[in-house]
Amino acid sequence: MSAAERGTPRTRRLAAFIERRAGLVVLVTLAFAIVAGLGASRLRIDQRLRKLLPDHFPSVSGMDRVAERLGNQSDIYVSIASPSREANVAFGDALAQALEGHPDLRWSLLRRDYAFFERHALLYADIDDLLDLRRRVIERIYEETRTAAYGDLSLLDEGDEAGAGEAGEAGEAGAGSSALGLDEEEIRRRYGLDEGHSEYFEADEGRLLVLKARPIEESTDLEFARRLQSDLEQTIATIDPAGFHADMAVELHGSFVQHGQRVAQLRGDVIGGTAAAMAALLLSIAIYFRSARAVLLVLGPLLVAGVGALGFAWLVYDVLNLVSAFIFAVLLGLGIDFAIHVLARYRDERARGHRRPTALAVTLATTGRSTLAGGAGTGLAFGALTIADFQGFAQFGVVASFGLVLAMITALVVMPAALVLSERWRPWAPPAPRPAAARSWGRLGRPVMVAVTILAVVGAGVAIYGGLHASALEFEYDFRAMGPRQEQDAEQAAEHQVTYRDAIGRAQTVAPA
Known part of the structure; x- marks a missing residue:
């Protein structure tokens, strides 16, 4: 018999183990979820852009040494x-x-x-002024050397000699003039030394x-x-x-206050995004399976996988960066496919008349194998991110790969075990396929194919247009632009208002902090 009729020897053994040890599998999963949940509860979100940069970069290691020596600078x-x-x-x-x-x-x-800055104002001279001073010193040295060694003879050409002569005349001038031709009053005016x-x-x-x-x-x-x-x-x-x-x-x-506000806002965004993902998943599962039991069977193991990934992140990293903060919602969206495909195939096999162990074996041998292949491909794509220097991608790749493995395990082992226990408590009789549905599809088949063709053509056109204009896409290097839109609008509005920055100075940087 083929795998589609009886399953393979391995899947039959796995189905038999799940049938015998379903309670043990569920208990171990619950214990794992509790331990992982304790770790996940200690996980923090660090929105500092420094956490996105690799530790071995010289600029980053230098910044870390400064922070270790000077402490907090916010x-x-x-x-x-x-x-x-x-x-x-x-x-x-x-x-x-x-x-x-x-x-x-x-x-x-x-x-x-x-007082210090007024006494040492020239320590903060502009580079152009320093270069001009250097030129004057060199010319003065030439002039002093010529005068001491050759008297009226000159080592300079006519242009330099004229400049040196001016410097010499300035050196012989009265009070208020410098030997280098620098006027003290001009210096004080230029650097605002007399301003209150x-x-x-x-x-x-x-x-x-x-x-x-x-x-x-x-x-x-x-x-x-x-x-x-x-x-x-x-x-x-x-x-x-x-x-x-x-x-x-x-x-x-200040940044110290803003950081706490942004972390609280980011945490709210993470919770809101995860809740929205959960609501969408609940709705899609309920519509597809039309069963409350299916919702619990799909989402329960999937939540365990998500919590396990967060616990793993706490164990390895202790904190999540800006990119990895939404990993839970991402894993929910990726992992739900595995559970839906497996449960749908099991339901179909039961509708064909197979008993529970046989239906599980066939499901694992067919849909389970394709699920593993698809999950492995996605896992490899995430695994490729782990070698990136940009730690936002690297951390996301590690946590997502681990979470994806957990999602496959829970879909192929934990969910069938929970299914066995639920059927022991109350048998689940999936509805038999309705012939009317096939007739309805026959009537709607042509319009649907026309719509699909139109969408495919439009999609191909959009893809071609995007490919031709991809070179015009630019990266945003101003890290302030990563903040909330209302915060950016408030900053722009503050440019025309008197704020605390006018009192302390409006110097800003787009470098990560």
Whole structure:
């Protein structure tokens, strides 16, 4: 007999084992799910773009050494806004005094000292000014050497001699001139040394004041970040901004605060996306099988595979990066095919009159084999990602490959075991095929084929168009563009408003943090 009629010897042995040990298989699966669930519950999402970069890159390892030496470099900015500068300064002094010696802050800074920068302003000279100074020094050396060695004779050509002569005349000028032809007043004007600098981080004539604070831990420690932010908000409320000015508004800003907000938002997106995937799967299974039992048989083992993949990710990586954060929803979408095909084939074999062990053996020998082949191909595609330097792809490939293996095992072993137990409790009699359905398909066959042909032609046209214009596709290197759309809109709107960045400086970078 062929495998389609009785199965192969191996599948018959596997079906017999599942029939005898169905309870044991389900118990072991439940124990695995509990252990994996405990690990998955400890899994965190780290949305820092640093986690997407390979550790062995020199720039990344250098950044890690700096972070290890200097510690956290993300600051909290407390913006104090009101129509009165005096009220802002008074509240800032009170807040700075309250935060002095805070155990979770390395320092807090309300006032800044410009004395060092005023004394050493030329350390921060522009490159063009430095090159000009270098040229003047070289010319002065030539002139001094010529004068000392040759008197009125010159080693320079006419153009250089004229420049050196000017430098020499400048060297003999009165007070206020440099031997190199540099005017001190011009230097002070160029670098703003005579301009008055506020000792505060302020903007809009003092109507906005900022206090800077640096936490001792990084923002990736979400529990620490939440506790510190809550403590700061409570401290601000205790000082009572309204007591200083009725219109005073005090808010927390900065990457430290934004990271916690983005992680919470990303976590919500992951949960929402997974819930949407679950709802779509429930609906599709219910429509196809028209059975609540089928929904449980398909989704139960699949959820175990997803939880197992998350537990594996916690064991290997401890955290998920931005790319791998949606791995659970992806595995649900990929793994459900295995279970649906296997259960549908089992239902058809039972409808043909096979007893349960024979139906399982035939299903595993036919659909099970094709399921393994398809899963192996998908697994190899994910496995190819594991060699990528970009850790977003590498981590996703490892976790997805492991989850795909679990999905195949649960579809071919765990789901049949659960099916055996459910039939022992209450036999499942799949509906026999209806002849009317074949007649309906015969009537609809031609229109459906026409629609399929049209879709194929349109799809081919779109594919050709995309291939011809693929070279025009560009990568987005500005990592700020990866944030939520409303956050980008808010940043663009803030460009025309006075914000805390105007008080501390608007310098930005598109490099990963």
